[in-house]
Amino acid sequence: MGYLKEKSGMTLLGTTPEGTCPECATKHASYMPHNRDSLTYQYKFYDQHGRWPTWTDAMSHCPSKIKEAWTQALKERGVEVPE
Numbered sequence: 001m002g003y004l005k006e007k008s009g010m011t012l013l014g015t016t017p018e019g020t021c022p023e024c025a026t027k028h029a030s031y032m033p034h035n036r037d038s039l040t041y042q043y044k045f046y047d048q049h050g051r052w053p054t055w056t057d058a059m060s061h062c063p064s065k066i067k068e069a070w071t072q073a074l075k076e077r078g079v080e081v082p083e
């Protein structure tokens, strides 16, 4: 995935719809994970970190109870969450 330049074209995705999370453009409570599959989130994250986000990144701001619940729910759907 090394084809993106250091600063990719976030101007296109710079604004997010009102009432949605500014990071992932999805409606969710602030203590819930970002939508890892949202392109807005993926490109914003890539701009900041130079790599694509994992679910661990998407829920890094969540309280541990929420993280545990999401990790469990993702596992049940066959998604491994790296520590």
Ligand SMILES: [Zn+2]
Pocket (backbone or CB within 6 Å): 021, 022, 023, 024, 025, 026, 028, 033, 034, 035
């Ligand atoms: Zn979000």
